[in-house]
Amino acid sequence: AEIDDDRGWLQSPAFSDQILAGLIVVDHLPPKIIDRIRKLDVPTIWLDANVWEPYNCIRRDEKQAGEVAAHYLIQQGATTIVWLGSPSSRHFSLPLRFQGVSHACRTNAIPCIEMKLDYAHHESVTRAWEDAITELMQHHPKPAIAAYDSYYAQRFITLAGFLGYRAGKDYHIVTCDGTQMLHSIIPELPAVPFPRQDMGRLAAEKLLSILPSHRASPPAGKFPSILIPATMA
Structure with missing residues (x-):
């Protein structure tokens, strides 16, 4: 807590x-x-x-969780992977999951782009998300995204949807931290389960x-x- x-x-x-x-x-x-x-x-x-x-x-094993998420995207044909997460976190899992994603990218000679956004539900933060999503989609057609956790994945999917982008059609996304709540909302979202x-x-x-x-x-x-x-x- x-x-x-x-x-x-x-x-x-x-x-x-x-x-x-x-x-x-x-x-x-x-x-x-x-x-x-x-x-x-x-x-x-x-x-x-x-x-x-x-x-x-x-x-x-949070580093392994990041690696598993990245390997899933690579199997889907990703040529560039976008890491979506917070600029910082008190919880140990954030840097380890990113290490896992970046390690998988390096070993497969795939570029890893960092997309670090705050999660707070403020209007300015929401605008920052929308701007970042728009820029990402313009410069990287059908990007492959490894989300730090289910909250980041759900927010990306929601805001991207408002902007007219759909998971599977316009981008691929996987979360390093699957939850039962997220699965009930978006059952088709690929996730590395957290037991x-x-x-x-x-x-x-x-x-x-x-x-x-x-x-x-x-x-x-x-x-x-x-x-x-x-x-x-």
Whole structure:
């Protein structure tokens, strides 16, 4: 979750009263919260988080997700790939997905164009998107686009549609982060699935296995970190 004010977290009874038996930390958190979590001295699993250590971490291979997305576009005949994403992000996945896309482009001698746009729903941002889409379509007929996530893919498809461009007909697009919501809206959109439910279930199982009453094999309270392969749907 995105947190701008961490005072409420630091004052939570979960921290002050030490009532937690274990903890699953998801996504990115402010450094103060991460430091406080480490001081709790309870079994902690970092799930899709900005923490990656030899033990107790679970995340998808985000670089591989970018490579898979790019290879899909290459198989569709792409001669140039456009990376569509944010100029910056607090989440670790943004640079890794871009690394994957750019690596696939380099190994296949295909140019990679960066299209970095803010996501905020402001009129000026929307105009910037429309201008960028118009320029892209004018200079690169039927471009192949690798979108950072489902939100970027959906926004491109929506705004391109307003401008008269259709996916499949005027451009190809794939997202590095497929979601059930996006699939229900645009079922035909190619995506590298993100197995959120499976990862959550795995994190819960692993946490139970390292709680004090379930301590087993080595080392107690720990399990080797897991990097989940990314595959195309």
